[in-house]
Amino acid sequence: xxxxxxxxxxxxxxxRATTEPMNPHMCHCTMCQRASGAPMVGWIxxxxxxxxxTSGEPTYYRSSPGIRRGFCVNCGSAxxxxxxxxxxxxxxxxxxxxxxxxxxxxxxxxxxxWVTLSDGLPSYPAEKR
Numbered sequence: 001x002x003x004x005x006x007x008x009x010x011x012x013x014x015x016r017a018t019t020e021p022m023n024p025h026m027c028h029c030t031m032c033q034r035a036s037g038a039p040m041v042g043w044i045x046x047x048x049x050x051x052x053x054t055s056g057e058p059t060y061y062r063s064s065p066g067i068r069r070g071f072c073v074n075c076g077s078a079x080x081x082x083x084x085x086x087x088x089x090x091x092x093x094x095x096x097x098x099x100x101x102x103x104x105x106x107x108x109x110x111x112x113x114w115v116t117l118s119d120g121l122p123s124y125p126a127e128k129r
Contacts, residue, residue, distance in 0.1 A: 006096040008072035014055035028113035039115040042093030
C-alpha cells in the first residue's frame, strides 16, 4: 500500500494515511451539505493508528452531539468528521492529493439528496456502517 496524502486548499493542514481507506462513499445529509456548501460530500475513513496530520492541525467544532468536524482555520476547507469514541477518522475524499485514486462505493442519506447521479452505486436512506 502506498501512503495516501492530502490537505486543505492553502496547504496549512496536511495529512498522511498508511493504509487502504475504508468506506469510500458520498454523503447527502443536510449537515454535510451545509458544512461544505455542496449537494454532497465524499468521505473516506482511516484507523486513527494509521493516520496522522503531518503539518498543521484542523480546527474542530461540534456539529451535533458526539460529532466533531474539522476544517482549516486559514482557508476554510472541510477536512474531518470524527465521532467521539470511534477508533477511526473520516476525511473528505476531495482533500486527497489524488482523489481519483479512490472511488466511492455507495451513497448515504439519499432521502435528503437534491442532486441525483447516474453512477449505478447503491444508495441508502441513512448511515451505512
